[in-house]
Amino acid sequence: MKNYIYIILLFLFCISCGKKETPKKQNTKNVAFTLITSKKNYTVSDSISLEFSTNQQNNAILVLKNAYGITAIKPKLNSTKLTYKIPSNFTKIVGNLKWLLVLDNSTKLQGTLNITPETNNYPKLETYLGPRSIVAGGKDFSMLVNAPTDRFDNPLQTGTKVAIKHQFKKEVITDTLRVKNLVAWTNIFSPQKTGRILITSLVDSTKSKELTTVILPDNASNFTVDYSRNHKYADGNQIITFTTSTIKDNHGNVVSDGTLVLFTVKDSMGNLLQTNGTTINGVAIAKLLHPSKKESWTVTAYVTGAAKSDPIMVDFSSAIKDYKIQLSTNNRIITIGPIESFMQQFVPDGLTVTVCIYTKDGKLLNTIKTTSLKGIAKFNFDENFYKEGTYNIKIEAAGIIKNKVIMLK
Amino acid sequence: MKINKTIYRALLLLSFVALNGLVLIGISAILAYLNTGAERTSILHIEQNFEETYTPKIIWYNTTNEGREIEDQTLQTIEEDYKNAWNVRNIALASNNMYGVDDFFTTSARAKLDSIIKLNAKNGITLVTTSIQHNPTIDFYSADGKLVVFTDNNVEQYNEVYSNNNLISTFYSTPSYKVMMLLEDGFWRIRHLVEINKDTKNNTVQPTKQQHNKTIASGVNYYPKNTPWDMFGQTFNSKIIEKDFALIQELKLNTIRIFVPYETFGKATVDQKKLMQLKQTLDIAEKHKLNVIVTLFDFYGNYDVQDWTLNHRHAEQIVNTLKEHPALVAWDIKNEPDLDFESRGKLKVIAWLKEMIKNIRKWDTKTDITIGWSSTEAAENLVDEVDIISFHYYKEPKDFLKSFSLLKSKAKGKDLVLQEYGYSSYSGFWNLYTGSKDEQANYYKEMQLYIEQENIPFVLWTLYDFETIPTAVVGRLPWRKNQQKHFGLYTTDGQPKEALKYIKPKK
Numbered sequence: 001m002k003n004y005i006y007i008i009l010l011f012l013f014c015i016s017c018g019k020k021e022t023p024k025k026q027n028t029k030n031v032a033f034t035l036i037t038s039k040k041n042y043t044v045s046d047s048i049s050l051e052f053s054t055n056q057q058n059n060a061i062l063v064l065k066n067a068y069g070i071t072a073i074k075p076k077l078n079s080t081k082l083t084y085k086i087p088s089n090f091t092k093i094v095g096n097l098k099w100l101l102v103l104d105n106s107t108k109l110q111g112t113l114n115i116t117p118e119t120n121n122y123p124k125l126e127t128y129l130g131p132r133s134i135v136a137g138g139k140d141f142s143m144l145v146n147a148p149t150d151r152f153d154n155p156l157q158t159g160t161k162v163a164i165k166h167q168f169k170k171e172v173i174t175d176t177l178r179v180k181n182l183v184a185w186t187n188i189f190s191p192q193k194t195g196r197i198l199i200t201s202l203v204d205s206t207k208s209k210e211l212t213t214v215i216l217p218d219n220a221s222n223f224t225v226d227y228s229r230n231h232k233y234a235d236g237n238q239i240i241t242f243t244t245s246t247i248k249d250n251h252g253n254v255v256s257d258g259t260l261v262l263f264t265v266k267d268s269m270g271n272l273l274q275t276n277g278t279t280i281n282g283v284a285i286a287k288l289l290h291p292s293k294k295e296s297w298t299v300t301a302y303v304t305g306a307a308k309s310d311p312i313m314v315d316f317s318s319a320i321k322d323y324k325i326q327l328s329t330n331n332r333i334i335t336i337g338p339i340e341s342f343m344q345q346f347v348p349d350g351l352t353v354t355v356c357i358y359t360k361d362g363k364l365l366n367t368i369k370t371t372s373l374k375g376i377a378k379f380n381f382d383e384n385f386y387k388e389g390t391y392n393i394k395i396e397a398a399g400i401i402k403n404k405v406i407m408l409k
Numbered sequence: 410m411k412i413n414k415t416i417y418r419a420l421l422l423l424s425f426v427a428l429n430g431l432v433l434i435g436i437s438a439i440l441a442y443l444n445t446g447a448e449r450t451s452i453l454h455i456e457q458n459f460e461e462t463y464t465p466k467i468i469w470y471n472t473t474n475e476g477r478e479i480e481d482q483t484l485q486t487i488e489e490d491y492k493n494a495w496n497v498r499n500i501a502l503a504s505n506n507m508y509g510v511d512d513f514f515t516t517s518a519r520a521k522l523d524s525i526i527k528l529n530a531k532n533g534i535t536l537v538t539t540s541i542q543h544n545p546t547i548d549f550y551s552a553d554g555k556l557v558v559f560t561d562n563n564v565e566q567y568n569e570v571y572s573n574n575n576l577i578s579t580f581y582s583t584p585s586y587k588v589m590m591l592l593e594d595g596f597w598r599i600r601h602l603v604e605i606n607k608d609t610k611n612n613t614v615q616p617t618k619q620q621h622n623k624t625i626a627s628g629v630n631y632y633p634k635n636t637p638w639d640m641f642g643q644t645f646n647s648k649i650i651e652k653d654f655a656l657i658q659e660l661k662l663n664t665i666r667i668f669v670p671y672e673t674f675g676k677a678t679v680d681q682k683k684l685m686q687l688k689q690t691l692d693i694a695e696k697h698k699l700n701v702i703v704t705l706f707d708f709y710g711n712y713d714v715q716d717w718t719l720n721h722r723h724a725e726q727i728v729n730t731l732k733e734h735p736a737l738v739a740w741d742i743k744n745e746p747d748l749d750f751e752s753r754g755k756l757k758v759i760a761w762l763k764e765m766i767k768n769i770r771k772w773d774t775k776t777d778i779t780i781g782w783s784s785t786e787a788a789e790n791l792v793d794e795v796d797i798i799s800f801h802y803y804k805e806p807k808d809f810l811k812s813f814s815l816l817k818s819k820a821k822g823k824d825l826v827l828q829e830y831g832y833s834s835y836s837g838f839w840n841l842y843t844g845s846k847d848e849q850a851n852y853y854k855e856m857q858l859y860i861e862q863e864n865i866p867f868v869l870w871t872l873y874d875f876e877t878i879p880t881a882v883v884g885r886l887p888w889r890k891n892q893q894k895h896f897g898l899y900t901t902d903g904q905p906k907e908a909l910k911y912i913k914p915k916k
Contacts, residue, residue: 063570065582066604067527068525068602069536070534070538071525071529073532096582096603096604096606098605102570102578107580108725114606128551128555131552131553143552145551155603181587182558183549183558183586183589185476185549185551187552209824271461387448
């Protein structure tokens with residue numbers, strides 16, 4: 001008896017181990033459907049139901065696909081009528097909505113609905129403006145792109161009107177754009193003058209916020225340069241100031257503050273000196289030290305890559321006419337001066353004086369530089385360095401050169 | 410007593426060391442924890458090397474537009490981000506989880522996707538979707554370079570709908586979309602996606618097959634005897650291949666079948682060196698007047714819809730490189746895919762094969778396409794899609810004619826090729842010394858008789874015996890491995906076996 005129980009248990013165990021049988025599917029090949037709902041075009045505010053009639057009661061599934069995703073819904077059955085209520089997640093998204101009626105993994109019917117956006121119920125308006133700063137003159141532009149949507153965030157239909165207004169100084173311009181490729185756009189070109197353009201758009205009754213684009217001056221046009229100085233003498237001490245005229249672009253707008261102006265000075269030897277300044281209200285100022293000898297400068301100013309001034313000449317006359325040289329008893333200390341300036345005053349401290357020492361044969365031994373103090377410059381030829389003998393020396397101060405033969409003892 | 414003391418000392422010392430160790434581990438764990446997190450450079454969204462996971466074909470048809478002229482580099486970034494947007498969306502719909510969607514959809518667009526995903530999660534709906542080809546045209550690109558609108562025409566999409574993990578529907582669709590994308594903090598994000606009516610000029614016409622006059626008559630499945638299932642890469646040796654092909658030519662056979670392993674060939678980005686080796690193999694075959702059947706996707710067995718685009722890029726590179734080669738006779742999509750029916754699901758494998766045939770036909774309209782089915786029964790699948798029906802036969806020779814005539818009746822007049830058959834001459838412990846070279850000879854004698862009688866093109870398995878068989882081929886079991894080693898017409902020493910005398914070329 002006990003064995004029977006074991007056998008039964010074993011038998012039960014065995015059948016429970018068997019492969020799970022798939023439920024027999026009823027033959028659905030002959031099930032046919034007809035679409036009752038004939039409407040194909042809807043707006044997002046509509047609720048959509050699809051009705052089908054069938055020849056045999058079943059639970060066919062409706063698969064829905066739109067641009068964002070896919071879902072599957074079950075029918076409401078009413079004998080041989082199947083009703084599918086499309087969920088709002090799908091009715092509120094515009095574009096084509098594809099549906100497939102599926103029974104046992106075979107598509108029985110399929111079709112496409114078209115859902116269009118609302119046209120006038122509280123649309124929303126996104127505006128994109130860029131670039132936000134452009135240059136004056138009518139060549140540069142800001143592009144205004146409007147992407148209007150309905151209240152469910154669907155882009156509006158092609159051809160929808162978008163009104164735009166833009167104001168510059170006293171003028172307000174109105175224009176009408178039409179949606180194409182999801183957007184309505186236009187280019188707003190810069191006027192001749194600097195300032196700001198304020199822009200706004202309007203679709204149905206919805207307004208956008210205020211958008212601004214700044215009009216900056218165009219590139220500088222040619223200008224002139226002038227100078228001012230305390231006196232005309234080349235004393236190596238005073239400062240000369242260069243000033244540009246008010247620099248403007250081709251449309252009469254003063255260039256932006258901070259425009260860099262480069263001043264180049266060519267002296268009579270062909271050497272180039274440079275200085276620079278940035279503009280304030282279109283005027284740039286730069287300064288240089290007077291030369292220490294008679295000079296003739298040619299000054300040109302540049303706004304690099306855009307504009308330049310005509311060159312101007314600046315002449316400096318010599319401040320120092322002559323100077324004296326005194327030697328000590330052993331000729332080893334040379335005193336130059338007193339050096340007098342244009343009013344017989346001592347030259348300001350710091351005038352460069354150069355002495356070159358040559359051997360008898362003309363071989364350069366050394367060049368010594370010093371600066372004047374209270375009108376006097378001193379040189380000392382150390383006996384440890386310069387042996388006794390005859391040397392040629394050349395002294396240069398304020399462009400005046402003097403040669404001398406000295407006998408060091 | 411003294412021993413006790415020593416034990417105590419040792420224990421004390423050890424516990425001290427252990428305590429120190431634990432403290433160190435603790436500190437390092439804290440430090441390691443504090444060092445985790447995103448790299449600071451990730452804020453910049455600079456170039457990152459992701460492994461490619463989604464590579465549908467994207468062909469820009471027209472990039473001139475009313476707005477600003479688009480720069481190549483921008484177009485490339487847009488393409489990359491658009492592709493990513495599709496990828497994250499496909500993944501989100503498959504898992505009903507919004508992970509990663511933030512990066513490629515704007516807040517408003519995300520809300521729509523989120524509502525659908527919530528609905529699907531509630532109803533237990535999951536989706537497996539992929540797109541195969543996109544054909545975008547630029548409509549508008551804004552002057553500040555931050556907004557783009559384009560039309561993606563006839564996107565080839567494949568969709569599977571699951572309800573509580575049961576497949577309820579599979580369908581293809583080719584919708585067109587208007588897409589608006591915005592450049593936000595370094596990512597192009599989808600702002601609007603609207604499905605529109607199809608473009609009237611259809612640019613996804615399936616090309617028709619052109620005739621070509623090469624045929625498979627008689628041949629062998631080929632691997633070099635020392636490197637079976639591992640022909641390319643380091644082990645590639647053109648001299649050995651040259652010698653073997655000369656031998657095949659001497660046997661008056663005209664066809665060889667070779668295999669391209671999917672993963673070792675670099676998946677979606679095919680290893681150019683290996684591809685050149687494959688081409689070289691075909692060059693050598695041409696020299697010896699051999700036609701080559703190239704079997705793709707060897708050792709691949711996933712068939713996941715998410716893998717499709719990667720598989721397509723892999724095949725595309727190989728097909729485009731070799732399609733004009735004079736030695737090429739047929740593309741064999743996959744070796745014995747029916748063996749994966751049970752583990753992967755027949756529908757999944759069939760869908761994969763169908764799509765692959767469609768794509769290869771797009772790239773190469775001349776070469777025949779076939780599938781190396783493992784049996785005559787399996788070869789009844791996809792008869793309409795393939796150009797040549799290939800089947801393998803390893804059963805009793807006496808049943809061959811019956812199986813063959815059954816298949817022939819269902820072949821709708823298409824050419825049939827016996828693409829693999831053979832007999833192992835293995836005689837050893839694992840088959841109780843029952844096999845022999847004579848038996849192999851008898852097998853071929855009988856088979857060749859039927860083949861000649863029915864005039865079937867044949868490609869036998871195989872030229873040489875092999876010394877080693879990789880585990881991936883037949884598994885670890887020694888009776889299988891040893892059996893597999895002795896299918897050759899020649900021994901590993903290059904000595905011909907008795908069966909060779911029955912191998913005569915097809916007239």
